[in-house]
Amino acid sequence: MFRIGHGFDVHAFEPGRPLIIGGIEIPHDMGLRGHSDADVLLHTMADAILGALALGDIGKFFPDTDEAYKDMDSKVLLAEVVDMMEEKGYRVGNIDAVIMAEKPKFRPHIDDMREVSAALLKTDAGNVNIKATTTEKLGFTGRGEGIASEAVVLLEKMEES
Ligand SMILES: Nc1ccn([C@@H]2O[C@H](COP(=O)(O)O)[C@@H](O)[C@H]2O)c(=O)n1
Ligand SMILES: C[C@@]1(CO)OP(=O)(O)OP(=O)(O)OC[C@H]1O
Numbered sequence: 001m002f003r004i005g006h007g008f009d010v011h012a013f014e015p016g017r018p019l020i021i022g023g024i025e026i027p028h029d030m031g032l033r034g035h036s037d038a039d040v041l042l043h044t045m046a047d048a049i050l051g052a053l054a055l056g057d058i059g060k061f062f063p064d065t066d067e068a069y070k071d072m073d074s075k076v077l078l079a080e081v082v083d084m085m086e087e088k089g090y091r092v093g094n095i096d097a098v099i100m101a102e103k104p105k106f107r108p109h110i111d112d113m114r115e116v117s118a119a120l121l122k123t124d125a126g127n128v129n130i131k132a133t134t135t136e137k138l139g140f141t142g143r144g145e146g147i148a149s150e151a152v153v154l155l156e157k158m159e160e161s
Pocket of ligand 2: 009034039064
């Protein structure tokens with residue numbers, strides 16, 4: 001049995017913060033604003049999994065009003081969502097994600113992001129695709145105001161043992 005999920009997230013740029021995307025720090029002159037480390041890519045992956053399981057979204061489990069999640073490492077957040085997925089008896093079949101940003105260039109970092117996220121998702125990097133695109137200078141991403149990300153995931157029911 002298969003279930004499909006979709007995730008979408010946006011964070012605004014903020015000077016003076018590190019840029020954390022896909023669980024790694026990307027060299028850039030500013031980072032993203034957020035209650036957590038604002039890892040927009042890992043948030044979309046977590047939301048896609050929660051969506052596939054009809055469990056809601058990350059804000060339901062990690063509210064941005066809770067001081068416990070202030071500056072949270074989003075790798076921890078995704079790992080907790082993967083635990084929920086396993087409790088429901090599912091594993092990741094494959095995931096396909098896109099980062100929308102005018103800058104910086106993500107291509108040199110994509111394989112590192114795939115390795116880190118695949119480990120968190122408990123799957124092979126061959127099941128994790130991460131793409132990047134500009135929005136051709138259009139919209140808030142095009143003006144360099146922030147970064148958006150989107151992901152689609154297919155979950156597979158694990159065999160009963
Ligand atoms: N922030 C970004 C945006 C794009 N890329 C890579 O460049 C390619 C061309 O981008 P277009 O928006 O002109 O289609 C794209 O396919 C990515 O490989 C990137 O690394 N970082
Ligand atoms: C991750 C959480 C919690 O720290 O905070 P943010 O980093 O602001 O991220 P967002 O994607 O806006 O929503 C989920 C939040 O509850």
